[in-house]
Amino acid sequence: MARTDAIVLGAGIVGTSTALQLARRGLGVALVDRRGPGEETSYGNAGIIEGNTIFPPAFPSRLKALARIALRRAPEASYHLGHLPPAAPWLMAFFAASRPRRLVETARIIRPLFARALPEHELLLAEAGASGYLRREGWLKLYRSDAAFAGLGPELALADEFGIAYRTLDPEGARALEPHLAPVFRHAVHWPGAASVSNPLAVTRAYAARLTHLGGVILSGNAHSLHRAEGRWRIDTAAGPIDAPEVVAALGPFAPELLAPLGIELPLGIKRGYHLHFRSAGNAALSRPVVDIENGYCLAPMEQGIRLTTGAEFAARTAPPTPVQLDRLLPDARALFPLAEPVEAAPWMGCRPCFADSRPVIGRAPGHPGLWLAYGHGHWGLTLGPATGRLLAEMMTGATPFCDPAPYGAERFRH
Numbered sequence: 254m255a256r257t258d259a260i261v262l263g264a265g266i267v268g269t270s271t272a273l274q275l276a277r278r279g280l281g282v283a284l285v286d287r288r289g290p291g292e293e294t295s296y297g298n299a300g301i302i303e304g305n306t307i308f309p310p311a312f313p314s315r316l317k318a319l320a321r322i323a324l325r326r327a328p329e330a331s332y333h334l335g336h337l338p339p340a341a342p343w344l345m346a347f348f349a350a351s352r353p354r355r356l357v358e359t360a361r362i363i364r365p366l367f368a369r370a371l372p373e374h375e376l377l378l379a380e381a382g383a384s385g386y387l388r389r390e391g392w393l394k395l396y397r398s399d400a401a402f403a404g405l406g407p408e409l410a411l412a413d414e415f416g417i418a419y420r421t422l423d424p425e426g427a428r429a430l431e432p433h434l435a436p437v438f439r440h441a442v443h444w445p446g447a448a449s450v451s452n453p454l455a456v457t458r459a460y461a462a463r464l465t466h467l468g469g470v471i472l473s474g475n476a477h478s479l480h481r482a483e484g485r486w487r488i489d490t491a492a493g494p495i496d497a498p499e500v501v502a503a504l505g506p507f508a509p510e511l512l513a514p515l516g517i518e519l520p521l522g523i524k525r526g527y528h529l530h531f532r533s534a535g536n537a538a539l540s541r542p543v544v545d546i547e548n549g550y551c552l553a554p555m556e557q558g559i560r561l562t563t564g565a566e567f568a569a570r571t572a573p574p575t576p577v578q579l580d581r582l583l584p585d586a587r588a589l590f591p592l593a594e595p596v597e598a599a600p601w602m603g604c605r606p607c608f609a610d611s612r613p614v615i616g617r618a619p620g621h622p623g624l625w626l627a628y629g630h631g632h633w634g635l636t637l638g639p640a641t642g643r644l645l646a647e648m649m650t651g652a653t654p655f656c657d658p659a660p661y662g663a664e665r666f667r668h
């Protein structure tokens with residue numbers, strides 16, 4: 254029987270970062286996945302390390318935007334009609350969490366975790382010899398209407414309070430940063446403190462390689478084989494069974510399938526998203542991710558091409574892909590930036606694992622000694638992977654956590 258100090262289930266950016274943070278603290282770690290590291294949700298994101306985040310994504314407050322979504326004409330959000338009844342409790346909780354006062358509360362609560370996001374990536378990237386993937390050009394948010402830009406007041410006031418740098422720009426100012434953008438927008442905000450990576454899959458793989466360098470092992474196995482044996486947690490892998498006193502469930506959107514049979518039923522929602530890579534026309538290029546706020550898409554320069562990512566689709570995780578948002582937003586995206594032909598024949602789809610209060614769960618699993626949870630990172634899994642791993646590793650090793658873990662506890666859903 255192979256034994257180790259900790260087993261981490263799920264080799265997405267969250268699980269891989271957690272395994273690495275544990276190994277850096279001297280623990281023996283087995284990272285278990287049924288696929289290769291970073292090949293699920295963590296493969297397809299926009300690559301933004303969004304440590305400057307202030308407000309989480311919110312339920313639309315403008316009637317026009319809501320009506321557009323309800324009529325399924327919006328590029329920024331879509332839904333499967335049959336998914337609305339099961340998603341209704343989550344949507345109600347999301348609506349409640351989107352009240353202006355709650356958004357400000359959330360912004361204050363999550364700040365310490367987000368403040369560590371980029372420094373932890375920088376550290377892990379440097380140790381993994383992968384700093385070449387990191388761009389420190391910030392990101393650029395574009396506003397097509399004066400109304401949308403005017404709504405930024407509370408966010409910018411909090412940025413001032415938190416000491417987060419930003420620059421409001423007119424179209425010419427934005428085009429000085431990104432000369433190939435067409436002036437189809439009226440305002441822009443540059444957040445220079447954000448960073449991005451040119452290949453999220455390669456980053457997770459680099460963290461996984463660093464883990465093995467530190468003595469950790471990566472094993473192929475099904476997380477659902479987890480069980481108690483001889484007072485420890487045991488998992489079956491292709492290399493045989495392995496057990497440990499501590500196990501971390503970092504299964505992203507797949508976590509409920511492991512946890513529900515254990516009686517851990519936390520209200521995780523799914524926001525599906527798509528991406529497609531495009532070649533640029535002529536010599537057009539982008540230096541940083543650019544977000545068209547009202548249309549909810551991002552153009553992110555990647556090694557594979559310009560990655561066009563979509564906003565949220567409310568649908569069951571396992572329902573067939575319906576990338577209608579890509580069709581809706583492509584004309585606007587092409588008017589903004591000269592996209593040439595797509596690189597792939599079909600878009601990629603992934604599922605953001607989201608709690609309605611926009612906070613992940615990081616901490617102990619109630620009622621299961623030795624079982625820890627690290628999932629539900631929604632729009633920010635890439636951003637928060639290494640900071641999550643550090644927080645959890647500190648909790649698991651009895652060190653003083655760098656921030657208060659209470660807001661991320663599973664217990665918050667008992668109320």
Ligand SMILES: Cc1cc2nc3c(=O)[nH]c(=O)nc-3n(C[C@H](O)[C@H](O)[C@H](O)COP(=O)(O)OP(=O)(O)OC[C@H]3O[C@@H](n4cnc5c(N)ncnc54)[C@H](O)[C@@H]3O)c2cc1C
Pocket residue numbers: 262263264265266267268285286287288289290291292293294295296297298299300301302303474475476477503504505506507525526527528562563603604605606627628629630631632633634635636637
């Ligand atoms: C379109 C889009 C754009 C995004 N843009 C950004 C962005 O710019 N910045 C940002 O910070 N975040 C972004 N995100 C969010 C981010 O990608 C996710 O939050 C993050 O990838 C979640 O990581 P994870 O490790 O929790 O989950 P995953 O990457 O899904 O990892 C879970 C792992 O568990 C494994 N697994 C599942 N079930 C089992 C099982 N039974 N047995 C063994 N293994 C199993 C899977 O194979 C997988 O490797 C975006 C998401 C989308 C969809």
